[in-house]
Amino acid sequence: MFEIKHRDAMGRIGKLKINGKIIETPTIMPVVHPNPKKQTVSIEKIEKLADVIITNSYIINTNPELKKIAEEKGIHNLIGFDKVIVTDSGSFQLSIYGEITVEPEEIIEFQEKIGVDVGTILDIPTAPYVQREQAEEELKETLRRAELSVKLRDEKNYKLLLNGTIQGSTYMDLRQESAKKMKELDFDIYPIGAVVPLMENYDYAQVIEIILNSKKELPTNKPVHLFGCGHPMMFALSVALGCDLFDSAAYALYAKDGRYLTESGTLHLEDLKDLEKFPCSCPVCIEYTPKELAKMEKRKRTELLAEHNLYITFEEINRIKQAIKDGNLWELVEERCRAHPKLLEAYRKALEYNEFIEEFDPITKKSAFFYGGYESLYRPEIIRHKKRLERIKSDNIYITTISNDINRPYSENTNMMDSDALVLIKDDLFGLVPLSIDTVYPLSQCDNPKLYCYEKIHNSEFVEEFKQNNKDKIMDITSYNYYINHYTSNANKNKVGSDAIRINNMIQYQYGFKLNDEELKKLIIKRSKKTNRIRNVLIPTDGNNKEVLFTLRSNDNLLIPAKEGAKLIHEKLPFPKYRVVIDSEVEEFARDGKSVFSKFVINCDKELRPYEEVIIVNENDELLAYGTTLLNGKELGEFNYGAAVSVRSGFK
Numbered sequence: 001m002f003e004i005k006h007r008d009a010m011g012r013i014g015k016l017k018i019n020g021k022i023i024e025t026p027t028i029m030p031v032v033h034p035n036p037k038k039q040t041v042s043i044e045k046i047e048k049l050a051d052v053i054i055t056n057s058y059i060i061n062t063n064p065e066l067k068k069i070a071e072e073k074g075i076h077n078l079i080g081f082d083k084v085i086v087t088d089s090g091s092f093q094l095s096i097y098g099e100i101t102v103e104p105e106e107i108i109e110f111q112e113k114i115g116v117d118v119g120t121i122l123d124i125p126t127a128p129y130v131q132r133e134q135a136e137e138e139l140k141e142t143l144r145r146a147e148l149s150v151k152l153r154d155e156k157n158y159k160l161l162l163n164g165t166i167q168g169s170t171y172m173d174l175r176q177e178s179a180k181k182m183k184e185l186d187f188d189i190y191p192i193g194a195v196v197p198l199m200e201n202y203d204y205a206q207v208i209e210i211i212l213n214s215k216k217e218l219p220t221n222k223p224v225h226l227f228g229c230g231h232p233m234m235f236a237l238s239v240a241l242g243c244d245l246f247d248s249a250a251y252a253l254y255a256k257d258g259r260y261l262t263e264s265g266t267l268h269l270e271d272l273k274d275l276e277k278f279p280c281s282c283p284v285c286i287e288y289t290p291k292e293l294a295k296m297e298k299r300k301r302t303e304l305l306a307e308h309n310l311y312i313t314f315e316e317i318n319r320i321k322q323a324i325k326d327g328n329l330w331e332l333v334e335e336r337c338r339a340h341p342k343l344l345e346a347y348r349k350a351l352e353y354n355e356f357i358e359e360f361d362p363i364t365k366k367s368a369f370f371y372g373g374y375e376s377l378y379r380p381e382i383i384r385h386k387k388r389l390e391r392i393k394s395d396n397i398y399i400t401t402i403s404n405d406i407n408r409p410y411s412e413n414t415n416m417m418d419s420d421a422l423v424l425i426k427d428d429l430f431g432l433v434p435l436s437i438d439t440v441y442p443l444s445q446c447d448n449p450k451l452y453c454y455e456k457i458h459n460s461e462f463v464e465e466f467k468q469n470n471k472d473k474i475m476d477i478t479s480y481n482y483y484i485n486h487y488t489s490n491a492n493k494n495k496v497g498s499d500a501i502r503i504n505n506m507i508q509y510q511y512g513f514k515l516n517d518e519e520l521k522k523l524i525i526k527r528s529k530k531t532n533r534i535r536n537v538l539i540p541t542d543g544n545n546k547e548v549l550f551t552l553r554s555n556d557n558l559l560i561p562a563k564e565g566a567k568l569i570h571e572k573l574p575f576p577k578y579r580v581v582i583d584s585e586v587e588e589f590a591r592d593g594k595s596v597f598s599k600f601v602i603n604c605d606k607e608l609r610p611y612e613e614v615i616i617v618n619e620n621d622e623l624l625a626y627g628t629t630l631l632n633g634k635e636l637g638e639f640n641y642g643a644a645v646s647v648r649s650g651f652k
Contacts, residue, residue, distance in 0.1 A: 002223055003598075003642020004630060006321075007610055008329040009380070010215070010242035010360040013321055015642070016223055018084050018117050018161060021051070025223055026239045026320060028230070028313055029054040029086055031249035034066055034079060040252035040306045043080045049314050051083050054247045057111050057119065058090030058102060074115040086118040086247075087111055091125050091165070091193070104145040105152050112153075112160040118189060120163040121149040125194040128170045128206065135169040142167045143181050150185045161188035163225065169194065170206055172213040179217035189223050189245070190214075196228035204234065204346035208241065212353045215242045221598075221639040232263045232316035233343065236336045239320050240329050241350060242360070248313055255305035263316045264339035269294055269305065282311035327365025330379055334372030344375075351378040358383045359632055362610040364441045364556040371429065371448030377458050381442045384609075385430050386462060392434060392508045394422035397473045398480040399463070401426045409444035411435050419487045420501050421480065431459035432466060436502040437509050439533065441556035499525040503537050503550070506559050510613075513572040523549070533557070539564060558613070563649060566615050566626035575621050580604045580614050580629060580636060580645050590616050590625040591650035598631070598639035606633035616645060625650035 006013040014025040030046050032053045033039050046053065060066045060078070070078045075085055089107045090100045102110075104122040111119030122145055124138040146164055153162055164187030168174030182190060192214050195207045211226065218224060223244040229235075230248030238246070251261070260267045262279070272278065273294040278285035284307050293301055323329040337347040350357070358380035369381055376382075398421055406413050410425050416435060423435040428451050433443050467474055475483065487495060500520040508514045515523075524546060526536040537550040537559075548562040561569060569578055581603035582596055590596055596616060608614065610632050616625040627647035629636065636644055 001641040006325050008324045009240035011239040021084050023051045025244040029247040034060045054086040057087035070114040084117045087116045089120040089122040108149045112158045118161045123165040126169040163189050163191050165191045165193040166214045175213045176217045179214045191225035191227045193227045202342040204342050205349040208346045208350045211241050220635045236333045240333050251309035252306045255302045261309040261312045284308040328367040331370050354383050369442040369446035391512045396421040398475045399424045409438040431462040436505045439557040496520045570623045576605045580616050593650045595643045596645040598644040601636050604636040608633040
């Protein structure tokens with residue numbers, strides 16, 4: 001069972017339940033040798049940090065002493081770890097030695113027999129850049145073995161959960177094919193395999209392409225494991241692209257080579273020994289100086305270095321989780337990717353897939369959009385704004401510029417006249433910002449330095465394309481001034497108020513429909529006495545009564561529907577727009593204002609993004625409730641565990 005608790009970018013903090021044990025993702029699985037005598041760090045110390053470890057069932061199977069203990073007492077007793085244990089099947093040895101002495105079904109049976117929590121099929125780890133014919137043949141064999149493994153698991157009703165590893169070398173269509181076929185076989189976790197050689201060669205961009213092409217076809221409701229990724233500098237970007245699990249042998253391997261991990265790279269102990277203190281505050285670095293560690297005998301030095309490497313690895317995972325909760329994961333990614341040119345290249349490659357990434361990126365966040373460099377101009381928030389700008393319809397559009405010294409929101413810092421003409425401000429970040437909605441996230445919840453010339457011209461093509469598409473509606477300064485004068489003249493007594501026009505544009509931008517003039521004239525707008533910003537939109541009802549239509553949330557200025565607003569969305573938008581359709585057996589729960597769970601969702605608007613305001617209906621499109629979706633349109637159709645919509649209120 002897997003559910004999403006928090007999210008940012010494509011990253012998610014998830015709750016993964018395996019055999020009654022709970023793991024919070026993203027997390028790292030330290031690689032542990034199954035022979036306690038060969039463990040670099042004691043299992044007692046690892047258990048303080050990790051909820052899940054990974055070891056090798058093939059080594060156990062081929063070692064008579066280890067095999068006997070595992071078969072008699074179970075793998076948890078063999079290793080001395082009572083939390084979740086994942087095992088590899090021998091694929092690593094296969095990639096090193098070319099052949100192994102175990103059959104695909106045999107290793108599945110063995111993993112079940114010794115009580116493994118999550119086992120792995122015996123896939124073929126095809127190396128990067130091999131001939132396509134080889135990649136195709138080896139993928140075909142991996143898929144054959146996958147089918148055998150799933151059939152065995154299902155026929156014998158194994159408790160063992162299974163990893164279905166994605167292969168295909170560096171051929172992206174093969175990675176997609178592999179992911180699609182593995183999805184059809186319904187594995188429990190999906191590792192992305194054979195990327196270690198790419199990471200060893202610093203070909204991070206290729207790794208990112210493999211992740212994203214695999215993610216396109218993988219189910220959204222299952223965790224994704226990036227096999228062999230154990231360096232902290234790679235975690236933030238990988239999590240932002242949807243990886244949930246990592247395994248690390250790096251903490252031990254680097255320690256044996258005298259290397260000291262940091263979140264942004266690797267240092268050699270030899271280069272640190274003249275420092276008075278380590279650049280870290282983990283227990284190892286507090287207790288020992290670099291000089292003391294350098295003088296130790298190798299075994300003890302390796303153990304302590306490995307402990308530090310583990311601490312720094314988990315520290316980075318925890319930092320990423322906090323960034324997801326705070327809504328600033330992209331900012332952390334941009335910081336980390338400047339640690340190495342090849343990481344920056346990988347980030348730029350990821351942003352070539354920004355339209356796919358945008359589908360999973362929340363529409364609102366706790367923190368502001370902070371500009372971290374030219375790459376920020378390709379982030380999902382900006383891509384989404386440019387798409388949603390097309391929703392605002394107007395017969396009269398005026399495009400202008402303002403001084404760089406004027407701060408956002410422009411509508412509160414200029415004397416420009418509001419009217420029913422759509423006034424668009426040329427903006428270095430967002431291309432064009434409507435004056436009437438510039439308080440909506442992220443248009444004013446952002447910050448950037450003064451941009452260089454090459455950054456300023458980034459949006460020129462977008463602006464010119466917008467002008468061309470709307471050339472019959474674009475006004476010059478003379479016609480705009482005439483229009484404003486006419487609009488504000490006393491003769492125009494029936495004009496719609498500027499506040500109502502602002503709300504109408506917000507409705508279009510957020511929900512994709514508009515109100516007519518008669519409906520707009522009925523709106524009652526209430527502003528905050530403290531900030532003077534619009535806070536409530538009401539409509540008159542019977543007699544002198546008024547009902548709230550929308551409230552404007554203070555942190556992002558999005559329109560949050562009240563009951564009348566939910567009715568309006570239901571009335572104005574055709575099925576299934578902005579709808580989540582639920583099973584009839586939970587209708588009454590929704591009407592009572594209780595959260596909607598994923599397994600009861602039977603249909604939805606496929607274009608929904610995380611944290612959108614939605615209405616909840618039954619199959620007859622009867623309005624039941626309204627609230628905030630925690631999942632996007634694809635996830636709503638695939639998740640079967642955890643909350644789907646946080647309901648604000650229902651209709652009795």
